[in-house]
Amino acid sequence: MSRSETTPRTTVIRSRRVVLPDGERPADVLVQGGRIEQVAAYGALLAGDAHLTDLGDTVLLPGLVDTHVHVNEPGRTEWEGFATATRAAAAGGVTTIIDMPLNSVPPTTTVAGLEAKRKTAEGQAWVDLGFWGGAVPGNAGDLEPLHRAGVFGFKSFLAPSGVDEFPHLATREDLETALAEQARIGALAIIHAEDPAVLDAAPQRPGVHYRDFLASRPDDAEAAAVARLLDTARRTGARVHILHVSSAAVLPLLRQARADGVRVTAETCPHYLTLAAEEVPDGDTAFKCCPPIRDESNRDLLWAALAEGEFIAVVSDHSPSTPDLKLLRHHGGSGDFAAAWGGIASLQLGLPAIWTEARRRGHTLVDVVRWMASGPASLVGLTGTKGAIAPGYDADLVAFDPDAEFRVHAEELHHRNPVTPYAGRTLTGVVRTTWLRGRVVDVAGEPTGRQITR
Known part of the structure; x- marks a missing residue:
């Protein structure tokens, strides 16, 4: 689609099933100037000079917001890139992504690193795009300038990140310094919480058996790291967010911390809610991620916590790499879980994956x-502009067929590399159309995504 062929300035989108902040009902949605002007009763808005799109029984959702995406560009563009990641996002009904500060080179730990990303991303985004900063040993002085420059907060690791240019907060003093500075400037600290001492003490058996990899990253590693983080948050007053919770062992710690007044939120991911250790085939390293996919009983506990409102978000943690780094057997690799790169590629599939399992669970x-x-x-402060169908919000919308089924073919996804643990699975729910600020996103056309700031 060329810019001259974009959706008219005034549009009415009508559906018998519109998901609104107060529930689902038939409605007309009036879009003007890229924002939602009015939500009216079904059939109440005469089209007039406006363009009318009648979805019938196809559901109208707000565009999804994915606050945990590793785009990897610049520096590791062969793993992923802004063009491929944002096309995948749009195809999956995601209209806003926040990019992680690694595995790009340079990482987003300085203003110069942020500007390198912004420059690279310019003109390459099919959805709106923001950035996280990184808090690493020795860069406390960079946090306030990065915050002023508009990053949405700061990511840190409590265990090695897997890339040398983004070191973890290895000591108590490192963590205390980072959180104290973020508390001072009012920034959000987002944390990869695994304890390196527990990981070092766990059995390390290389090979193709998933059970051996799972044993190498036990529940205790998450629980110990979360306990240490929450203790530091109590002392510093920092606002903290626990990334990609895979283990239900951390849930009691979060509950107690909230009861104590600690400002803590947490997220989990589609792979922890839809996949289980028991079903991971030997040598299928597409399933490897850190922390790992755990067993079915743990998955049930995560769903129960999600239903009770204990997680603020379900986000992808899209962290792809090239097939050779995954050591995939069908690409000639060894299938060694210990040596393979850890990360799940799922940005395009999060909505149908979650809907398939969520519907089954009622x-x-x-x-x-x-x-x-x-x-x-709400986690990143975009309430009022993103994440809901309501007057004043950006007209980021998704036409979603909740009953259609499809089989996942990795080579048909927009991700740069055709690797995903969902390959071959049948999922329910198909994205028919995605609108960004009232314009239909055409992944074969010109990108119209914007860079956004905190």
Whole structure:
């Protein structure tokens, strides 16, 4: 689509199933100038000079907000890039992503690193795009300038990140310094919480058996790291967010911390809610991520916590790499879980993956929108512009067929590399159309995504 062929300035989108902040109902949505002007009763808005799109029974959702995406560009563009990642996002109903400060080179630990990313991303985004900063040993003086420059907060690791240019906060003093500075400037600290001492003490058996990899990253590693983080947050007053919770062992710690007044939120990911250790085939390293996919009983506990509102967001942690780094057997690799790169490629598939399992468990699309749109938007301060169908919000919208099924073919996804643990699975729910600020996103056309700031 060329810019001259974009959707008219005034549009009415009508559906018998619109997911609104107060529930699902038939409605007309009036879009003007890229924003939602009015939500009216079904059939109440005469088209007039406006363009009318009648979706019938196809559901209208707000565009999803994914606050945990590794785009990897510049520096590791062969793993992923802004063009491929944002096309995948749009195809999956995600209209806003926040990019992680690694695995790009340089990482987003300085203003110069942020500007390198912004320059690279210019003109390459099919959805709106923001950036996290990174808090690493020795860069406390960079945090305030990065915050002023508009990053949404700062990511840190409590265990090695896997890339040398983004070291973890290895000592108590490192963590204390980072959180104290973020508390001072009012920034959000987002944390990869695994304890290196527990990891070092766990059995390390290389090979193709997933059970051996799972044993190398036990629940205790997450629980110990979260306990240490929460203790530091109590002392410093920092606002902290626990990334990609895979283990239900951390849930009691979060509950107690909240009861104590600690400002803590947490997220989990589609792979922890839809996949299980028991079903991972030997040598299929597409399933490897850190922290790992755990067993079915743990998955049930995560779903229970999600239903109770204990997670503010369900986000992808899209962390792809090239097939050779995954050591995939069908690409001639060894299938060694210990040596393979850890990361799940799923940005395009999060909505149908979660909907498939959520519907089976009795949840609704209202729940899914809370987990994947309004919740993540509130985490990063985008409430009022993103994550809901309401007057004043950006007209980021998704036409979603909740009953259609499809089989995942990795080579048909927009991700740069055709690697995903969902390959071959049948999922329910198909994105028919994505609108960004009222314009239909055409992944074969020109990108119209914007860079956004805190």
